[in-house]
Amino acid sequence: MYSFKMERAESLTSALERFGDSDDAVYLAGGHTLIPAMKQRLRAPEDVIDLSGIPGLRDILVTQDGIEIGAMATHAAVAGSAHVKTHIPVLADLAGGIGDRQVRNRGTIGGSIANNDPAADYPAAVLGLDARIVTDRRTIASGDFFKAMFETALEPDEIIRAIQFPKIERAAYLKFPNPASRYAMVGVLIACISDEVRIAITGAAPSVFRAADFEVALSESFSESSISELTLPSDTMNDDIHASADYRAHLCKVLIGRGVQMLSDH
Amino acid sequence: MEAIKLQVNGRKRTVHCATNATLVDVIREQLHLTGTHVGCDTSQCGACTVHLDGDAVKACTILAAQCDGSTLTTIEGLAQNEVHHPMQQAFNECHGLQCGFCTPGMIMSAVDLVHKEEELSPEAIRSALEGNICRCTGYQNIVAAVVQGAAGMKEQQS
Numbered sequence: 345m346y347s348f349k350m351e352r353a354e355s356l357t358s359a360l361e362r363f364g365d366s367d368d369a370v371y372l373a374g375g376h377t378l379i380p381a382m383k384q385r386l387r388a389p390e391d392v393i394d395l396s397g398i399p400g401l402r403d404i405l406v407t408q409d410g411i412e413i414g415a416m417a418t419h420a421a422v423a424g425s426a427h428v429k430t431h432i433p434v435l436a437d438l439a440g441g442i443g444d445r446q447v448r449n450r451g452t453i454g455g456s457i458a459n460n461d462p463a464a465d466y467p468a469a470v471l472g473l474d475a476r477i478v479t480d481r482r483t484i485a486s487g488d489f490f491k492a493m494f495e496t497a498l499e500p501d502e503i504i505r506a507i508q509f510p511k512i513e514r515a516a517y518l519k520f521p522n523p524a525s526r527y528a529m530v531g532v533l534i535a536c537i538s539d540e541v542r543i544a545i546t547g548a549a550p551s552v553f554r555a556a557d558f559e560v561a562l563s564e565s566f567s568e569s570s571i572s573e574l575t576l577p578s579d580t581m582n583d584d585i586h587a588s589a590d591y592r593a594h595l596c597k598v599l600i601g602r603g604v605q606m607l608s609d610h
Numbered sequence: 611m612e613a614i615k616l617q618v619n620g621r622k623r624t625v626h627c628a629t630n631a632t633l634v635d636v637i638r639e640q641l642h643l644t645g646t647h648v649g650c651d652t653s654q655c656g657a658c659t660v661h662l663d664g665d666a667v668k669a670c671t672i673l674a675a676q677c678d679g680s681t682l683t684t685i686e687g688l689a690q691n692e693v694h695h696p697m698q699q700a701f702n703e704c705h706g707l708q709c710g711f712c713t714p715g716m717i718m719s720a721v722d723l724v725h726k727e728e729e730l731s732p733e734a735i736r737s738a739l740e741g742n743i744c745r746c747t748g749y750q751n752i753v754a755a756v757v758q759g760a761a762g763m764k765e766q767q768s
Binding site for chain 2: 345346348349350372375376379380382383392394396420443444445446447449450526
């Protein structure tokens with residue numbers, strides 16, 4: 345790891361100021377992507393601004409229309425939160441399946457979505473459950489947030505404060521993990537939000553995406569037969585040593601089918 | 611350089627280290643607690659697992675500078691009055707190790723698991739130890755050791 349200067353921000357304002365004063369700064373949340381990247385010298389920032397001392401960023405609150413999760417809440421905190429388990433059980437399940445126990449004790453929801461790893465789990469939850477991302481300066485709709493592989497709508501110095509999720513009981517997350525890394529080769533989140541079905545898929549393509557044709561068909565009739573003729577195009581899928589694009593496209597449909605079955609039995 | 615205050619295995623310590631030192635660097639090279647191992651150094655193997663403010667974490671993936679004011683327990687902090695912790699005893703009795711390199715991390719993860727989870731079936735233990743890799747393929751006895759160690763910890767509490 346190259347050397348750097350460490351700054352501990354006491355507030356969002358001081359974090360933004362320190363970022364502005366630096367030529368090459370990076371924010372540190374849980375550090376479970378940033379620190380490995382710095383150790384491999386893939387990242388070599390001059391200034392690292394630690395956000396862990398900013399008060400209030402870890403809170404998980406019940407609001408009038410949902411649950412607001414502070415950006416610095418760890419995966420373990422989300423998985424174990426009674427509020428999340430009661431009002432959005434699928435989100436607690438998803439968080440409890442990220443990485444391993446030690447990683448879940450450090451990794452944060454804000455760090456995960458700001459990083460937008462193509463195989464991360466949280467982007468599927470944020471897009472599938474139609475969450476809102478609250479930053480130091482604005483609120484971003486889930487559909488506008490994830491731009492491309494490792495790219496989001498965040499400005500370079502923008503800090504996520506919290507993620508607002510609606511209460512959704514009828515939803516499922518189906519993950520087909522890579523047998524070695526346990527990252528999602530494909531992860532499908534299906535949510536029934538009143539009459540609308542939303543499907544967000546992670547791991548399969550360079551960035552999380554919605555399966556629009558499947559959403560329309562399932563919103564009309566929530567059954568496996570209504571999607572039997574549909575396919576996902578493989579030309580937009582990742583193709584690597586772990587799985588071919590065709591395999592991933594097929595896997596998406598298989599997992600959507602299993603999700604429909606699970607939610608129908610409910 | 612950073613000056614970091616820590617409560618290490620019950621004792622107050624202040625260490626001076628480079629800003630880019632990881633927690634495991636400080637544990638091994640400044641505190642000389644070499645029971646915490648570095649297997650992969652890429653957040654995968656779990657040999658460096660310690661308890662930071664009560665949570666099992668991978669000390670290779672945390673900067674020491676992030677830990678100022680924290681409470682740290684390493685494998686050396688488990689035994690009390692030279693008597694093994696029930697989980698250490700169980701790993702010994704069940705032969706939950708072969709070469710022993712992964713064992714400190716396995717035990718720290720297992721203790722954290724027993725502290726936090728009520729139900730510990732062998733399946734739950736296998737899935738909970740996902741962040742600890744044993745390359746001697748000794749998982750069978752590791753799971754047996756965690757089952758026995760959990761029972762020992764409950765007995766000690768009661």
